[in-house]
Amino acid sequence: xxxxxxxxxxxxxxxxxxxxxxxxxxxxxxxxxxxxxxxxxxxxxxxxxxxxxxxxxxxxxxxxxxxxxxxxxxxxxxxxxxxxxxxxxxxxxxxxxxxxxxxxxxxxxxxxxxxxxxxxxxxxxxxxxxxxxxxxxxxxxxxxxxxxxxxxxxxxxxxxxxxxxxxxxxxxxxxxxxxxxxxxxxxxxxxxxxxxxxxxxxxxxxxxxxxxxxxxxxxxxxxxxxxxxxxxxxxxxxxxxxxxxxxxxxxxxxxxxxxxxxxxxxxxxxxxxxxxxxxxxxxxxxxxxxxxxxxxxxxxxxxxxxxxxxxxxxxxxxxxxxxxxxxxxxxxxxxxxxx
Numbered sequence: 033x034x035x036x037x038x039x040x041x042x043x044x045x046x047x048x049x050x051x052x053x054x055x056x057x058x059x060x061x062x063x064x065x066x067x068x069x070x071x072x073x074x075x076x077x078x079x080x081x082x083x084x085x086x087x088x089x090x091x092x093x094x095x096x097x098x099x100x101x102x103x104x105x106x107x108x109x110x111x112x113x114x115x116x117x118x119x120x121x122x123x124x125x126x127x128x129x130x131x132x133x134x135x136x137x138x139x140x141x142x143x144x145x146x147x148x149x150x151x152x153x154x155x156x157x158x159x160x161x162x163x164x165x166x167x168x169x170x171x172x173x174x175x176x177x178x179x180x181x182x183x184x185x186x187x188x189x190x191x192x193x194x195x196x197x198x199x200x201x202x203x204x205x206x207x208x209x210x211x212x213x214x215x216x217x218x219x220x221x222x223x224x225x226x227x228x229x230x231x232x233x234x235x236x237x238x239x240x241x242x243x244x245x246x247x248x249x250x251x252x253x254x255x256x257x258x259x260x261x262x263x264x265x266x267x268x269x270x271x272x273x274x275x276x277x278x279x280x281x282x283x284x285x286x287x288x289x290x291x292x293x294x295x296x297x298x299x300x301x302x303x304x305x306x307x308x309x310x311x312x313x314x315x316x317x318x319x320x321x322x323x324x325x326x327x328x329x330x331x332x333x334x335x336x337x338x339x340x341x342x343x344x345x346x347x348x349x350x351x352x353x354x355x356x357x358x359x360x361x362x363x364x365x366x367x368x369x370x371x
Contacts, residue, residue, distance in 0.1 A: 084104065084168070084335055084336070085104050085166060085167055086168070089170060089187075090168065092170075093170065093184050093185050093298070094178075094182065094212070095210065095211055095212065096210065099206060099210035100203075100206050100207060100210060101200075101203050102189075102191060102203035102207065103162070103164045104166050104167070105162070105163040106163055106165040106192075106306070106307075106338045106346075107157065107163060107346070108157075108307075108337070108347040109153070112150055112154060113146075113150055115149075116145075116146045116147075116149035116153060117146050119145075119149055120142050120145040120146040120149060121142070123145055124141060124142050124145070127141075151226070154225055154305070155226060155227065158192050158225075158304070159193055159194070159225075159230070160195065162195060163192065164191045164192060164194050164203050165191055165192045165336055166306075167189070167314070167332070167335075167336060168188065168190070169187070169314065169317065169318060169322065170185040170186065170187055171295075171317065171321055172321055172322045172323065174294070174295060174321075176297055184212070186297075186299065187211075187212075187298040188299045188317060189211065189213065189298065189299065190301055190306060190314055190336070191306050191310075192304065192306035192310075193230060193231075193302055193305075193306075194302070196233050196234055197229065197230065197233050204234055204300070205237050205241075207298075208237055208243055208300075211298055211300070212298045213297060213298045213299065214244065214290075214295070214297025214298065215243060215244045215245075215286070215295065215296075215299050215300070216238045216243055216244070216245045216246065216299075216300045216301075217246045217287065217299065217301035217302075218234070218245070218246060218247055218251070218301075218303075219248075219303040219310060220248055220302070220303045220309070221257070221259070225304050231248070235247065243297075244290060244291065246286050251282070254282075254285075255279070255281060255282045256274075256278050258275040258276075258278040258279045259275075259308065261275035261278075262275045262279070262312075263349075263351055267354075276355075276359065276360070277363070279312070279313075279316075279359070280359075280363035280364060282313075283313060283316060283317070283364060284364055284366060286301075287301070287313070287317065288364065288366060289366055301313060301314075307336055307338075307347045307348075308337075311333050311337060312352050312356060314332070314333075315329050315332070315333050315352070315353070315356035316359050316364075318332065319359070320359065320361035320364055326357065329353075329356060330353060333352065334346075334348055
């Protein structure tokens with residue numbers, strides 16, 4: 033099934049979910065439905081340059097690139113919110129007179145329908161259309177040794193949440209089976225995109241392959257809502273500093289020393305779209321561990337957010353780059369053994 037067809041099916045499901053809220057059949061204007069389902073609503077994906085998924089690096093690490101079923105496609109729909117609001121307007125306009133008696137009730141209903149539609153469209157764009165937004169880097173100075181005594185560089189893979197139950201080749205399963213991934217870090221600690229079944233399957237796959245799994249529930253419990261705090265708190269505030277400290281602990285404890293030990297294999301991390309949480313963590317690893325220049329860090333960040341130009345920024349957020357630049361690399365120093 034083509035990505036465009038999956039996109040259209042997902043849009044139809046989004047509309048069905050929203051209409052189910054009302055509990056009666058409603059007519060959504062044909063041109064709005066067509067616009068929402070059109071291929072133009074799913075922008076042409078970018079294919080990432082080789083440097084973000086380098087076959088030579090994979091072979092150097094002892095892996096077969098052809099065995100890893102992850103793609104480097106990424107796009108962002110700048111009009112998803114507007115589409116969701118337009119359809120919500122139409123649904124609300126067709127409600128029976130008096131169904132929503134107060135302005136507060138009407139506003140709440142409209143916001144709720146818009147929210148459901150928007151995040152279903154996001155899921156369709158990223159997951160149903162199978163845009164993996166995959167990338168990989170080697171951590172400078174980090175190695176692991178396999179059961180045959182062969183030493184390998186530690187790779188950190190990244191992606192969006194990927195569909196691991198569609199019947200075709202699975203990106204996440206291929207990383208576990210053929211990518212020597214021994215620790216999975218799920219950074220998606222929100223509940224907006226409907227992905228519960230995907231996460232459950234991913235966790236089960238990790239366990240069956242002998243890998244450890246860091247879940248969103250653990251992330252919230254151990255590190256708090258660091259991403260939201262970094263977006264909302266002033267840079268000079270105590271909340272911002274605490275969020276930075278939480279982020280540093282997360283990277284130390286889940287990437288540099290999972291389970292308090294050096295990595296025993298490769299690492300795989302993802303968030304929702306592979307843009308924001310993943311982009312921040314990978315940018316910090318590139319800057320602080322791999323000693324990459326800010327120019328390289330920014331270039332890679334933009335690739336994974338579907339940034340095309342200042343006029344078409346995709347999902348890029350200037351605040352994420354600022355977090356990467358502000359981050360104190362010294363905070364990633366691991367404590368000495370026995371200390």
